[in-house]
Amino acid sequence: xxxxxxxxxxxxxxxxxxxxxxxxxxxxxxxxxxxxxxxxxxxxxxxxxxxxxxxxxxxxxxxxxxxxxxxxxxxxxxxxxxxxxxxxxxxxxxxxxxxxxxxxxxxxxxxxxxxxxxxxxxxxxxxxxxxxxxxxxxxxxxxxxxxxxxxxxxxxxxxxxxxxxxxxxxxxxxxxxxxxxxxxxxxxxxxxxxxxxxxxxxxxxxxxxxxxxxxxxxxxxxxxxxxxxxxxxxxxxxxxxxxxxxxxxxxxxxxxxxxxxxxxxxxxxxxxxxxxxxxxxxxxxxxxxxxxxxxxxxxxxxxxxxxxxxxxxxxxxxxxxxxxxxxxxxxxx
Ligand code: SAM
Ligand code: SF4
Numbered sequence: 001x002x003x004x005x006x007x008x009x010x011x012x013x014x015x016x017x018x019x020x021x022x023x024x025x026x027x028x029x030x031x032x033x034x035x036x037x038x039x040x041x042x043x044x045x046x047x048x049x050x051x052x053x054x055x056x057x058x059x060x061x062x063x064x065x066x067x068x069x070x071x072x073x074x075x076x077x078x079x080x081x082x083x084x085x086x087x088x089x090x091x092x093x094x095x096x097x098x099x100x101x102x103x104x105x106x107x108x109x110x111x112x113x114x115x116x117x118x119x120x121x122x123x124x125x126x127x128x129x130x131x132x133x134x135x136x137x138x139x140x141x142x143x144x145x146x147x148x149x150x151x152x153x154x155x156x157x158x159x160x161x162x163x164x165x166x167x168x169x170x171x172x173x174x175x176x177x178x179x180x181x182x183x184x185x186x187x188x189x190x191x192x193x194x195x196x197x198x199x200x201x202x203x204x205x206x207x208x209x210x211x212x213x214x215x216x217x218x219x220x221x222x223x224x225x226x227x228x229x230x231x232x233x234x235x236x237x238x239x240x241x242x243x244x245x246x247x248x249x250x251x252x253x254x255x256x257x258x259x260x261x262x263x264x265x266x267x268x269x270x271x272x273x274x275x276x277x278x279x280x281x282x283x284x285x286x287x288x289x290x291x292x293x294x295x296x297x298x299x300x301x302x303x304x305x306x307x308x309x310x311x312x313x314x315x316x317x318x319x320x321x322x323x324x325x326x327x328x329x330x331x332x333x
Contacts, residue, residue: 002060002061002062002063002259003060003061003304004060004061005307006271007308007310008312010257010258010259010310011259012061012062012259012260012261012307013061013062013064013259014062014064014065014066014229014259014260014261015057015064015066015092015260015261016065016066016260016261016262016263017050017053017054017065017067017263018068018069018070018072018263019050019067019070019074019078019265020044020069020070020072020074020075020265021038021069021264021266022038022070023069023070023099024071024074024099024101024102025071025101025134025136025138026134026135026136027099027121027133027134027162028134028135028164028195028199029162029164029194029195029199030194031195032195033135039265039266043267043282044265044267045263045266045267045281045285047077047080047081047084049267049282049285049286050081051081051084052285052295052296052299053263053267053285054085054088055088055089055090055296056299057261058088058089058091059090060300062261063092063093064093064094065085065092065093065095066094066095066097066119067081067082067094067097068096068097069097069265070265071099071101072096072097073096073098073099073101073102073103073106074102078106079106079109079110079113080113082094082114082115086114094115095115095117095118096110096117096118097118097119097121097160098119098121098145099120099121099134099142100120100121100141100146100149101138101141101142101145102141103118103120103144103145103146103148103149104141104144104148105148106148107145107149107151107152108148110152110154111154117155118149118157119157119159120142120145120157120159120160121159121160121161121162122142122159122160123161123162123163124168124175125139125171125178126139126168126171127140129167129171132167133164133167133168146182146184150182150183156184157183157184157185159175159184159185159186159187161186161187161188161189162188162189162190162191163188163191163210163211164206165205165206166204169210169214172188172215173215173217176215176219176237179244180237180242185242185243185244185245186244186245187244187245187247188244188245188246188247189247189249190207190246190247190248190249190250191205191206192249192250192273193323194273194323198323202250205250207248207251208246208248208251209251212235212246219238219244220237220238220239221235221236221237221244222235222239222240224236224243228257229257229258231247231249231254232245233245233246233248233252249314253313253314255272255313255314256312256313258272260272261306261307263281266282267281267283267285268280268282269302269303270306271307271309271310271311272310272311272314273314274314274323275311277309279302279305279306280302281299281302284298284299285299
C-alpha cells in the first residue's frame with residue numbers, strides 16, 4: 001500500500017530515476033544539438049545517495065523504479081546500481097529506458113545484475129533519418145544493442161518511438177511491421193513540449209489520432225481494456241495477441257490516473273514532467289548535521305510534501321501553459 005497519496009486521491013507507486021543528464025545522442029525533440037549546459041559532476045547524486053532515496057521511496061510505497069536519463073547507460077556503475085537496488089529490503093520492479101547505444105556490451109551484465117526488462121528508444125529504421133534526428137551516425141549500435149538485449153532475455157523489449165512532422169511521420173506502419181517481426185513491443189509517444197529548443201508546435205505535431213489512422217491503413221486495431229495507470233493506450237493488432245501502444249500525453253492526457261514521481265540526476269524530486277517546482281533531496285542527503293535516521297525521515301517527509309503539492313494535470317493544453325525550465329533529457333523521461 002502506498003502512503004504517497006495526493007489531494008486528488010492518486011496513489012504514487014512509480015519512481016523515474018534519472019542517473020545522468022548527459023547523453024550520447026542529441027534527439028531534436030529532447031535537447032538542442034549544441035547543448036553543453038551539463039550539470040557539474042559534484043551535483044549528481046552519488047550511488048549511495050541514490051540508494052538512500054530509493055530505499056526511502058520503497059518504504060513509502062513506491063514499488064516500481066525506472067532508470068532513465070539523459071542516457072542511463074553512460075553511468076559507469078550502472079550494473080552495480082541495478083544489483084544494489086535489487087538487494088534493497090523492498091526491492092521494486094526495476095526497468096530501464098535507454099537509447100540502446102551501449103546495450104551490446106551491457107545487456108548481459110545488466111541481466112546478470114537482475115534487470116528484468118528494457119525500453120529502447122528508436123524513432124526510425126533509416127540510417128540517414130537517424131543521423132538527422134539524433135545528430136549521430138549510430139543506428140547500427142542500436143540494432144546491435146537490441147540483439148544483445150534479446151540474447152540476454154531482457155523481455156519484454158519495448159520500443160519507444162516519437163514521430164515528428166516532416167521527419168519520420170510516415171514511418172508508423174514500417175516501425176510496427178519491424179517490431180512485430182522482431183518480437184518487440186512498440187509504443188508511440190506523442191511529442192511533448194520538452195525540447196528546450198522550442199521546436200514543438202501544437203498545430204503540426206503528430207497526434208495519437210494521426211498515428212492510429214496511419215496504422216489502421218495496414219492493421220485492424222481494437223482497444224485493449226483495463227489500462228489502469230499505464231500511460232499507453234494499448235491496441236490489439238489484427239485481433240491480438242500482439243499489441244501496439246500510443247502514449248497521447250498531449251491530445252488525451254492521462255493525468256487523472258498518474259502514479260509517477262521523478263528524481264532528477266541532481267537529486268531534485270518532481271511530481272510531474274511539467275512541474276515548475278522541485279524538492280531538493282540532495283541538500284538533505286549531504287547535510288552533515290543530520291543522522292542517518294534523520295536523513296531518512298526528512299527524505300520521506302519531502303516525498304509526502306511533493307505528492308501533496310501535485311497539480312491535477314500537466315496543463316499543456318491551458319492557454320497560459322509555460323514549458324518547464326529543464327529539457328526532457330535533464331528531467332528524466
Ligand atoms: N536516453 C534514453 C532514451 O532515449 O531512451 C532515456 C531518456 S529519454 C529522455 C526517455 C524517453 O523520452 C525516450 O523514449 C524519448 O523518446 C522520450 N522523449 C524525450 N523527449 C521527448 C519529447 N519532447 N516528447 C516526447 N517524448 C520525449
Ligand atoms: Fe538522449 Fe534519450 Fe534525449 Fe535522445 S531522447 S537525446 S537518447 S536523452
